[in-house]
Amino acid sequence: MSDLLWATLTIVLIWGGIFAYLLGLDRRLRRLERAVTGTAEEADA
Amino acid sequence: MRDKLLHTVLPVVTGIWLAGAIVAAFMAVPPISGLGELGRIAWFHIPSAWVSVLAFAVATVNSIIYLARRGIEADDRAVAAAGLGLLFALIATISGAFWARRAWGVFWNWDPREASIVILLLLYGAYFALRAAIDDERRRGVLAAAYNIAAFITVPYLVFVVPRVMESLHPDPVVNADGSGGMAGDMMGVLILTTIGFTLLFLWIFSIAVRYIRLRREVLHGGAL
Numbered sequence: 001m002s003d004l005l006w007a008t009l010t011i012v013l014i015w016g017g018i019f020a021y022l023l024g025l026d027r028r029l030r031r032l033e034r035a036v037t038g039t040a041e042e043a044d045a
Numbered sequence: 046m047r048d049k050l051l052h053t054v055l056p057v058v059t060g061i062w063l064a065g066a067i068v069a070a071f072m073a074v075p076p077i078s079g080l081g082e083l084g085r086i087a088w089f090h091i092p093s094a095w096v097s098v099l100a101f102a103v104a105t106v107n108s109i110i111y112l113a114r115r116g117i118e119a120d121d122r123a124v125a126a127a128g129l130g131l132l133f134a135l136i137a138t139i140s141g142a143f144w145a146r147r148a149w150g151v152f153w154n155w156d157p158r159e160a161s162i163v164i165l166l167l168l169y170g171a172y173f174a175l176r177a178a179i180d181d182e183r184r185r186g187v188l189a190a191a192y193n194i195a196a197f198i199t200v201p202y203l204v205f206v207v208p209r210v211m212e213s214l215h216p217d218p219v220v221n222a223d224g225s226g227g228m229a230g231d232m233m234g235v236l237i238l239t240t241i242g243f244t245l246l247f248l249w250i251f252s253i254a255v256r257y258i259r260l261r262r263e264v265l266h267g268g269a270l
Contacts, residue, residue, distance in 0.1 A: 008071040012064055019060045026052065029256050036263055
């Protein structure tokens, strides 16, 4: 494979890593939001 | 509907779009004349600079909204946007330095554009220093919003005026394959692709950052989420 193709694959893989990290962050944040909202609702009840 | 857009559609579209834009930036256009393969950094450097200006503008709009209505959510959005503006300005600075090393032989030579972005980084760094120095939430919000609006007044001047009225080596018209001036159609296409991709990425990270700031405030200080 050419150097350019390797470079492209490497950058796409790096982007894939950043994408997966952000996706994980998004999911974790959603879980925390649900947990905090649930705690607040329980306290109100 | 809004949740589905933020949590599903935006991440998926951003992921696919940017992957496609990266492939296009490497495979669909020839190297920029005289700069070799490293010249391709332009397809990521220019969108980073664009997103930093966009983020600073979003921060300013939210600071104005905060001063008008005093809703803490506007302050949250201003902080998130200013932080992202700083991050993307830093990416533009570092990628620009690599470009400069290839094009001018040095990483840094205090070109007007380089000096402008350093001043911008300092201005917005000071915004966060100011925030960190004030404990009271309301007082911090008002002072930071006023500072943020004043800081943004310099952005059009530093980004658009200074590099045009002063002698600059920074390339505006020579980003094409044959160095003849203007930008070739295929290169402009790639630039538009990466710019849209970076804008989507900004929107996604911005939504995550705003939710994080709200959640942190909720957990630390209590109050309605």
